[in-house]
Amino acid sequence: MNMKKQPTITVVVENPKGSCNVYRNDHELDNFYLERVMPKGMSFPCDFGYIRSTTGTNGDPLSAIIIGDCHTFVGCKIRCRVVGGLLSTQIEEDGTSITIQHFLVLPIADGVQQIRNLSELPSIVLENLKSFLINDHATTGKKLKFTGKLDHTEAMKFVNEASTEQEIKFKLELVLPQTDSSGKPFDKILFEELNRELIKKFNGLTVYSRLPAEGFWKTKDATVQQTVVVYQLMLACIDHPYWQQLKANLEKKFNQTEVMITYGPSKQVK
Known part of the structure; x- marks a missing residue:
């Protein structure tokens, strides 16, 4: 199939698929630490991490969820394609709320080239991700409400605007x-x-x-x-x-x- 090549981004894995430990990266020190352990029976359904060289509105890199079968580890860097995103509102225990974007990406190494946009992902994948994210937030006393979706073009606009890298000319x-x-x-x-x-x-x-x-x-x-x-x-x-x-x-x-x-x-x- 002859398709236009999509731009790639680098995602750093914080939490590998199947892990019940929740790791976070101290971006100032560039060190990973164990933040918490999930309740028994819960584990990450996919690799979770962040898009390198980006800064979101909260000052942290943009969150990324890697859809694929790669066996990774904490700190692993993966070249990926952005296929879309999920928009949500996180409600804190005190009632304050913040907007969160979860960007869905596919690893280049997987060779899954036929999926180019969020609409092409199986609906069961999205529903399972939403269910996991809602339950994970609940374990920390927070509520998560999904408010919309981003297709490939809309998601890449977010990523480009958040990029801290400039093209050298x-x-x-x-x-x-x-x-x-x-x-x-x-x-x-x-x-x-x-x-x-x-x-x-x-x-x-x-x-x-x-x-x-x-x-x-x-x-x-x-x-x-x-x-x-x-x-x-x-x-x-x-x-x-x-x-x-x-x-x-x-x-x-x-x-x-x-x-x-x-x-x-x-x-x-x-």
Whole structure:
């Protein structure tokens, strides 16, 4: 069957199918811990986990339920396709309520390619999942009421909006001299300040510093060789006003006629 390829996401398993233990991931420490044990006779009907690199409205990654027969373990990462989602309202013991989305996904490794949308899942699968979720919430003193469904397109819109990853489109290079025109090295504090600014500006995005590299500049009378520092950043977009202001600041700090900042499309060799 010739079907358009669906985008994939990475799901991290917190609770494997068949487990009666409920594990949670401390996302700040990236450690799993045992939260509680289900009542006797209850166990997870599927692998339960979360979609990596997403943040929901409650500050946690989006929840995912893996429909498949893979034998997994706590912390296992699985490439999956999103087929839809279940919408529900969780009612706390004090009467307050929050909206929850449960995203249903299929593992790529299972090879179940014919199911593309929530409507194609057997109804018994959805009913069993709903029954389990309602009973599991009841064991913790909470009520769960299902309010709707999401098809593949609607679910992927949620996932994309919650994604903390951005598509890398540009490679930017910033070149600075390591020494002044007399050969005296610039104070390393200048480079450290730039490192900190770039890391803070781009939320910890890796800044590559190649030191040293050699640059050659041809003047009227001779070719001048100078040791340079090259910063490389992989970016989703180019903030032109920011880079123009940074360029002007660096030209003043390093006493340069011009600081070279270039960028272009980031493409991989296929």
